[in-house]
Amino acid sequence: MNLLSVQGQGALYTVLLFLIVVIVVHGIKLVRIGYRSLGKKLPPAPPPKEKEEPEPVYFLVERKKKRTRTEYSEPKRIHFK
Numbered sequence: 001m002n003l004l005s006v007q008g009q010g011a012l013y014t015v016l017l018f019l020i021v022v023i024v025v026h027g028i029k030l031v032r033i034g035y036r037s038l039g040k041k042l043p044p045a046p047p048p049k050e051k052e053e054p055e056p057v058y059f060l061v062e063r064k065k066k067r068t069r070t071e072y073s074e075p076k077r078i079h080f081k
Contacts, residue, residue: 004012
């Protein structure tokens with residue numbers, strides 16, 4: 001006695017076949033990636049750097065110079081209306 005109809009069995013087999021193909025294709029891709037990485041060696045770790053004291057930072061600041069006026073003009077008259 002079949003629990004599924006012929007169409008149900010076909011759908012089930014189609015889904016199973018699809019899942020099997022997806023798993024196989026991804027497995028092959030992962031195997032290729034792993035096989036390519038076997039020949040590569042990681043670069044050696046660089047030796048630890050000695051800590052150097054930072055060089056002092058000098059800021060060059062120019063002071064504002066006050067402009068000196070030796071001559072002043074006559075004051076202007078203000079007229080109110």
